[in-house]
Amino acid sequence: METVVQLVLNALHSSSLYALVALGLTLVLGVLDIADFAQGALYMVGAYVAFFATSAFGLSFFLALPLAMVVASLLAVTNYVAVYRPLRRFSGATTFIAALGLLLILQNLALLAFGADFRLVRNPFPGVRISVLGATWTGYQAFLAGSMVALVALVYLFLRRTPLGKALRAVSQNRKGALVVGLDPFRVEVAAFALAGALAGAAGTLASAVNAFDPSIAAIVVIKAFAIVIFGGMGSVPGAIVGALIVGLAENLTGGLLSTQYAELTAFVLMIAVLLARPRGLFGAQEAKL
Amino acid sequence: MSAEARALRSSRRAALPWRLLVLALGLAAALAAPHVFTGLAAQHLLVMVAINVILVVSLDILVGGAGLISLGHAAFMGVGAYTSALLVKGGWAFPAGLLAAALAAAAAGLVVGVPALRLKGHYFSVVTFIVGIIATILMTNLVDLTRGPMGLPGIPFVTLRLFGWEHTFRSIVFKTGFYYLALVFALLTLLVRWRLSRSRFGRSLAAIRGDENLAESVGIPTYRVKLTAFVVAAAFAGLAGSLYAHYTAFISPDSFTFVHSFDLFVMNLVGGAGTFLGPIVGPAFLTLLGNALRELSPALSHVIYGALLIAVIVVLPDGIVGGAKRALRAARQRGGGP
Numbered sequence: 001m002e003t004v005v006q007l008v009l010n011a012l013h014s015s016s017l018y019a020l021v022a023l024g025l026t027l028v029l030g031v032l033d034i035a036d037f038a039q040g041a042l043y044m045v046g047a048y049v050a051f052f053a054t055s056a057f058g059l060s061f062f063l064a065l066p067l068a069m070v071v072a073s074l075l076a077v078t079n080y081v082a083v084y085r086p087l088r089r090f091s092g093a094t095t096f097i098a099a100l101g102l103l104l105i106l107q108n109l110a111l112l113a114f115g116a117d118f119r120l121v122r123n124p125f126p127g128v129r130i131s132v133l134g135a136t137w138t139g140y141q142a143f144l145a146g147s148m149v150a151l152v153a154l155v156y157l158f159l160r161r162t163p164l165g166k167a168l169r170a171v172s173q174n175r176k177g178a179l180v181v182g183l184d185p186f187r188v189e190v191a192a193f194a195l196a197g198a199l200a201g202a203a204g205t206l207a208s209a210v211n212a213f214d215p216s217i218a219a220i221v222v223i224k225a226f227a228i229v230i231f232g233g234m235g236s237v238p239g240a241i242v243g244a245l246i247v248g249l250a251e252n253l254t255g256g257l258l259s260t261q262y263a264e265l266t267a268f269v270l271m272i273a274v275l276l277a278r279p280r281g282l283f284g285a286q287e288a289k290l
Numbered sequence: 291m292s293a294e295a296r297a298l299r300s301s302r303r304a305a306l307p308w309r310l311l312v313l314a315l316g317l318a319a320a321l322a323a324p325h326v327f328t329g330l331a332a333q334h335l336l337v338m339v340a341i342n343v344i345l346v347v348s349l350d351i352l353v354g355g356a357g358l359i360s361l362g363h364a365a366f367m368g369v370g371a372y373t374s375a376l377l378v379k380g381g382w383a384f385p386a387g388l389l390a391a392a393l394a395a396a397a398a399g400l401v402v403g404v405p406a407l408r409l410k411g412h413y414f415s416v417v418t419f420i421v422g423i424i425a426t427i428l429m430t431n432l433v434d435l436t437r438g439p440m441g442l443p444g445i446p447f448v449t450l451r452l453f454g455w456e457h458t459f460r461s462i463v464f465k466t467g468f469y470y471l472a473l474v475f476a477l478l479t480l481l482v483r484w485r486l487s488r489s490r491f492g493r494s495l496a497a498i499r500g501d502e503n504l505a506e507s508v509g510i511p512t513y514r515v516k517l518t519a520f521v522v523a524a525a526f527a528g529l530a531g532s533l534y535a536h537y538t539a540f541i542s543p544d545s546f547t548f549v550h551s552f553d554l555f556v557m558n559l560v561g562g563a564g565t566f567l568g569p570i571v572g573p574a575f576l577t578l579l580g581n582a583l584r585e586l587s588p589a590l591s592h593v594i595y596g597a598l599l600i601a602v603i604v605v606l607p608d609g610i611v612g613g614a615k616r617a618l619r620a621a622r623q624r625g626g627g628p
Binding site for chain 1: 405590604
């Protein structure tokens with residue numbers, strides 16, 4: 001019993017990170033139909049900003065987090081305005097390729113600037129241990145899960161209660177209809193990218209204190225997050241969250257019970273299973289995307 | 291026959307001698323190349339260009355032919371490479387290993403294509419990209435089979451035996467012979483591609499590329515056609531993989547990553563997707579450019595690749611060959627008449 005609880009707690013750790021990135025991806029996918037792989041670079045940026053803010057500038061981790069979110073958010077909007085928006089007359093596949101090109105550029109620029117050394121941010125809750133149902137949770141893991149819940153709750157409130165959030169949902173449901181009722185697509189699109197950037201940056205920062213990182217995490221994280229988005233349903237917010245939770249759990253169970261090597265493949269196996277059985281994903285809308 | 295058709299036919303006939311000339315010159319250049327560029331490094335590049343041509347021509351069946359942007363193509367190359375390497379190391383003759391490689395890659399193409407082709411547009415591309423990653427993970431983790439990240443050394447060179455005559459292409463030192471072997475396969479691939487594009491199957495692909503729903507509505511079994519194209523493309527990639535394995539005598543999962551898939555796509559796009567010469571020009575140009583850049587700095591070369599790709603998408607979406615064709619046509623029209 002204790003091992004299962006422990007596995008679940010550990011799963012929450014990875015799930016939280018995946019959920020944040022997947023959420024950003026699915027929002028951009030829903031609003032703009034863009035497969036924004038460059039968000040992996042935003043995750044990476046979040047991690048590096050946290051690293052340099054805490055080490056070189058001696059900033060507290062809790063200040064580095066919002067800082068990283070802002071930086072990642074600005075970078076995301078820049079990506080949109082400088083690359084995606086000029087390319088919007090081209091097909092979705094072209095934009096996806098541009099996104100990959102952008103990811104490659106940003107990841108390698110980071111490699112040139114910061115080198116390939118692995119970095120790790122100092123744990124702001126060293127030595128804190130919480131006991132839950134017989135299993136142990138480190139203070140930082142609790143903080144991570146708590147942050148995920150807080151951020152997801154904020155996003156939910158934003159989407160449901162604010163005018164901009166509702167506009168975002170409207171555009172993602174029916175773009176033409178939204179234009180007809182007078183919504184400004186540019187504002188909504190910028191908001192989507194800014195939000196996605198902030199989420200990815202937050203995820204990167206939160207991960208930076210537990211997972212040692214180098215520029216290559218940009219690609220690794222976004223690919224898995226995308227598999228989760230496909231699994232949960234492209235454009236679906238609950239799909240991203242629930243998908244991340246399921247994948248995180250499955251991954252940790254596979255790793256704990258079978259072998260850590262094949263745990264990596266869990267997200268992809270689930271993605272392929274979904275494609276064969278229910279291509280629109282768990283919560284995906286039944287639409288011409290497929 | 292309508293006036294338009296007659297005009298088209300006559301303009302095609304007029305272009306024919308030019309096309310034959312270009313092809314003849316190209317072939318002569320390809321045959322003479324290893325005697326002009328005699329340095330080992332240069333000859334290595336020639337071999338890599340030939341192998342990349344096979345890969346990009348096969349990729350173009352999907353990208354240019356069907357409009358299917360597949361971003362995991364290097365994975366099929368890897369499947370072919372490992373299959374051939376392991377079988378020939380185990381005692382099989384090279385031709386059998388080559389065939390097995392193509393078949394294994396084709397099977398992998400089937401396994402991937404069946405779920406992936408359920409999605410359309412860029413969702414399909416995303417899945418192929420992810421599958422490429424999965425393949426890399428598998429190649430790295432199935433250590434008992436592939437020796438994982440340590441790689442597979444000691445792959446036998448290509449040995450051909452025919453009625454008592456035997457020749458081994460010791461391609462680490464003597465690259466000229468292997469270059470001609472690779473060239474033969476490249477020409478074979480080009481021939482297949484050419485015949486394919488002129489066939490009924492090729493026309494079905496073009497119809498799907500134009501408008502898939504419309505193609506479906508006139509009775510083309512789009513899913514089956516796309517799957518066939520996918521499997522054929524994978525088979526040729528496997529063939530290239532086998533050649534590569536027996537050329538370098540050592541392979542590892544690092545040779546078949548998503549970066550390589552991406553590179554192949556860039557070569558296809560920059561050369562000109564859907565054209566005949568594009569998949570020749572693209573790999574030739576970018577293999578040389580990539581090599582020069584990598585001497586400078588590998589990270590920088592990827593930055594430039596990414597930027598080049600975005601630039602080509604925006605400025606020259608038909609690639610070099612497509613752009614050249616357009617320019618020629620415009621020049622001919624301006625010179626010709628109203």
